[in-house]
Amino acid sequence: xxxxxxxxxxxxxxxxxxxxxxxxxxxxxxxxxxxxxxxxxxxxxxxxxxxxxxxxxxxxxxxxxxxxxxxxxxxxxxxxxxxxxxxxxxxxxxxxxxxxxxxxxxxxxxxxxxxxxxxxxxxxxxxxxxxxxxxxxxxxxxxxxxxxxxxxxxxxxxxxxxxxxxxxxxxxxxxxxxxxxxxxxxxxxxxxxxxxxxxxxxxxxxxxxxxxxxxxxxxxxxxxxxxx
Amino acid sequence: xxxxxxxxxxxxxxxxxxxxxxxxxxxxxxxxxxxxxxxxxxxxxxxxxxxxxxxxxxxxxxxxxxxxxxxxxxxxxxxxxxxxxxxxxxxxxxxxxxxxxxxxxxxxxxxxxxxxxxxxxxxxxxxxxxxxxxxxxxxxxxxxxxxxxxxxxxxxxxxxxxxxxxxxxxxxxxxxxxxxxxxxxxxxxxxxxxxxxxxxxxxxxxxxxxxxxxxxxxxxxxxxxxxxxxxxxxxxxxxxxxxxxxxxxxxxxxxxxxxxxxxxxxxxxxxxxxxxxxxxxxxxxxxxxxxxxxxxxxxxxxxxxxxxxxxxxxxxxxxxxxxxxxxxxxxxxxxxxxxxxxxxxxxxxxxxxxxxxxxxxxxxxxxxxxxxxxxxxxxxxxxxxxxxxxxxxxxxxxxxxxxxxxxxxxxxxxxxxxxxxxxxxxxxxxxxxxxxxxxxxxxxxxxxxxxxxxxxxxxxxxxxxxxx
Numbered sequence: 049x050x051x052x053x054x055x056x057x058x059x060x061x062x063x064x065x066x067x068x069x070x071x072x073x074x075x076x077x078x079x080x081x082x083x084x085x086x087x088x089x090x091x092x093x094x095x096x097x098x099x100x101x102x103x104x105x106x107x108x109x110x111x112x113x114x115x116x117x118x119x120x121x122x123x124x125x126x127x128x129x130x131x132x133x134x135x136x137x138x139x140x141x142x143x144x145x146x147x148x149x150x151x152x153x154x155x156x157x158x159x160x161x162x163x164x165x166x167x168x169x170x171x172x173x174x175x176x177x178x179x180x181x182x183x184x185x186x187x188x189x190x191x192x193x194x195x196x197x198x199x200x201x202x203x204x205x206x207x208x209x210x211x212x213x214x215x216x217x218x219x220x221x222x223x224x225x226x227x228x229x230x231x232x233x234x235x236x237x238x239x240x241x242x243x244x245x246x247x248x249x250x251x252x253x254x255x256x257x258x259x260x261x262x263x264x265x266x267x268x269x270x271x272x273x274x275x276x
Numbered sequence: 277x278x279x280x281x282x283x284x285x286x287x288x289x290x291x292x293x294x295x296x297x298x299x300x301x302x303x304x305x306x307x308x309x310x311x312x313x314x315x316x317x318x319x320x321x322x323x324x325x326x327x328x329x330x331x332x333x334x335x336x337x338x339x340x341x342x343x344x345x346x347x348x349x350x351x352x353x354x355x356x357x358x359x360x361x362x363x364x365x366x367x368x369x370x371x372x373x374x375x376x377x378x379x380x381x382x383x384x385x386x387x388x389x390x391x392x393x394x395x396x397x398x399x400x401x402x403x404x405x406x407x408x409x410x411x412x413x414x415x416x417x418x419x420x421x422x423x424x425x426x427x428x429x430x431x432x433x434x435x436x437x438x439x440x441x442x443x444x445x446x447x448x449x450x451x452x453x454x455x456x457x458x459x460x461x462x463x464x465x466x467x468x469x470x471x472x473x474x475x476x477x478x479x480x481x482x483x484x485x486x487x488x489x490x491x492x493x494x495x496x497x498x499x500x501x502x503x504x505x506x507x508x509x510x511x512x513x514x515x516x517x518x519x520x521x522x523x524x525x526x527x528x529x530x531x532x533x534x535x536x537x538x539x540x541x542x543x544x545x546x547x548x549x550x551x552x553x554x555x556x557x558x559x560x561x562x563x564x565x566x567x568x569x570x571x572x573x574x575x576x577x578x579x580x581x582x583x584x585x586x587x588x589x590x591x592x593x594x595x596x597x598x599x600x601x602x603x604x605x606x607x608x609x610x611x612x613x614x615x616x617x618x619x620x621x622x623x624x625x626x627x628x629x630x631x632x633x634x635x636x637x638x639x640x641x642x643x644x645x646x647x648x649x650x651x652x653x654x655x656x657x658x659x660x661x662x663x664x665x666x667x668x669x670x671x672x673x674x675x676x677x678x679x680x681x682x683x684x685x686x687x688x689x690x691x692x693x694x695x696x697x698x699x700x701x702x703x704x705x706x707x708x709x710x711x712x713x714x715x716x717x718x719x720x721x722x723x724x725x726x727x728x729x730x731x732x733x734x735x736x737x738x739x740x741x742x743x744x
Contacts, residue, residue: 230633235644242609265563
């Protein structure tokens with residue numbers, strides 16, 4: 049996938065580019081809005097990551113000009129401004145999503161995936177991994193043919209992990225998408241840790257192949273790994 | 277735009293002099309009029325007396341001409357009467373006698389309406405050559421023949437006298453005004469001097485010297501009152517500056533701690549080559565600290581916005597029971613982990629009008645607090661009941677099984693960054709902002725938050741909210 053990053057903070061831009069390249073994308077970086085627009089006119093991109101506070105031409109102007117010129121590519125705004133009005137302004141100006149800095153990189157990856165899922169609804173994720181499978185209609189989970197007893201919250205959690213299988217899921221993402229929280233607070237992190245721990249015990253304890261892994265400091269990931 | 281001197285002292289002095297001047301001026305005017313009136317009356321009396329004398333001295337000569345007896349001129353006071361103007365006319369208006377002083381002038385023309393008909397008629401008159409006189413007329417019979425006698429004095433000496441005294445009074449007025457100006461200026465300066473002291477002292481008070489106070493000399497007068505009001509303002513300012521200082525130092529402490537650990541972990545690990553696994557460990561531990569910093573900055577941003585009044589309440593009407601169930605559904609798992617039991621005692625189904633997510637956060641923080649401070653295997657009671665006073669409100673209380681709140685912490689429990697157990701790790705108890713946020717959220721909805729000791733050794737935290 050071809051991604052353009054318009055971000056004046058060089059360290060952050062380099063880190064984002066590096067991370068996206070590891071995720072098998074081609075990434076180009078522009079440090080000013082003017083340069084970014086020029087690159088957009090000359091090249092073909094599938095996605096634009098746009099900072100709002102740029103020297104010279106600001107992000108919103110870039111976005112408006114882009115949309116006026118008829119470019120329809122998905123745009124994800126990255127900004128340290130977190131007020132609701134600012135988000136609304138960004139989205140109203142033609143952005144597809146808005147991510148507040150500082151963000152977890154896993155969250156950025158998840159947002160990008162979700163942007164493309166929106167465009168291609170047919171591409172569904174298989175609702176199973178290794179010998180674990182989930183029945184969304186009956187809300188039941190089984191591993192190696194054995195039915196697992198999960199609470200409703202644990203089921204939602206597993207479903208979310210399955211959708212994002214192979215990718216690291218952060219606490220922020222879980223708080224927002226599974227717990228549907230609008231505010232962040234410390235006790236919720238504890239709740240999430242406990243809940244993920246319980247889910248792990250239920251799906252992994254009795255099996256040699258572990259599926260749910262903790263990535264320290266980042267979050268958790270559901271993937272097939274034989275060793276541990 | 278205002279005119280006159282800029283200083284209050286100058287303006288007050290000017291007003292003082294102006295008012296004083298007007299009063300004196302009116303006084304002088306009245307005094308002069310009175311003097312004029314009295315002098316005119318005196319003149320009138322003198323003329324009447326003179327008229328009687330003159331009437332006695334007039335006689336008809338054998339030839340039928342009207343004459344004045346010569347002894348009149350022998351009168352030792354004759355020189356006083358030198359200005360007397362005398363004219364006698366017959367009833368048909370012909371001049372029968374004219375004194376020498378008239379030098380051919382006449383005292384008015386033909387008899388005017390009603391002249392000489394009753395007693396002495398007096399009137400002012402201007403002669404042909406411009407001399408102002410005061411004239412009296414009297415009808416009189418001389419040797420059986422009727423005559424109209426007119427007698428007039430020039431009013432010149434009288435006016436001159438009035439002018440002299442008026443001049444003296446005006447000079448006195450000028451001196452009085454100058455004196456009043458000086459005295460007024462001195463007086464106003466004296467009255468205003470405490471104001472200047474206050475201004476100077478206030479000017480010296482800066483953010484670092486907020487403990488200074490303005491001296492109060494007479495607490496009962498207006499200036500003393502003002503000084504006390506200013507002192508009250510300073511007191512409040514000092515208190516909020518103190519709070520701000522404390523908050524800033526707490527914030528920097530809370531931010532420094534994770535920064536310090538990031539820094540030391542990084543420095544130590546850069547001192548020698550590590551295996552990739554070890555590097556992963558280092559980076560992961562740094563990331564944990566960074567996450568914590570991020571959470572804290574976000575929370576402080578929320579508090580800062582709340583303080584600045586920038587946080588809008590998105591109010592809806594909802595059931596408190598539903599919200600409570602929702603909250604317990606989230607944090608209940610933490611109680612389960614500690615094998616604690618949550619007892620619920622719910623009365624009715626009260627609805628409130630509030631910002632759901634804010635109120636949810638408040639309840640979450642209080643419940644989380646209770647779970648943290650209650651021992652493993654303990655029990656927590658959540659009660660929801662209608663209140664009698666204030667009426668139309670509802671109380672939600674959470675009773676914990678913990679050690680209770682020590683005496684010295686009671687006032688500070690809801691303060692920012694305050695932690696009853698200082699040595700608790702930050703991961704376990706957060707930054708000490710939970711209850712501060714809960715307090716703010718409840719108070720923003722016009723509610724009340726507090727705690728009381730429970731029957732056991734724990735505490736009961738309660739929030740009282742108006743019902744929808």
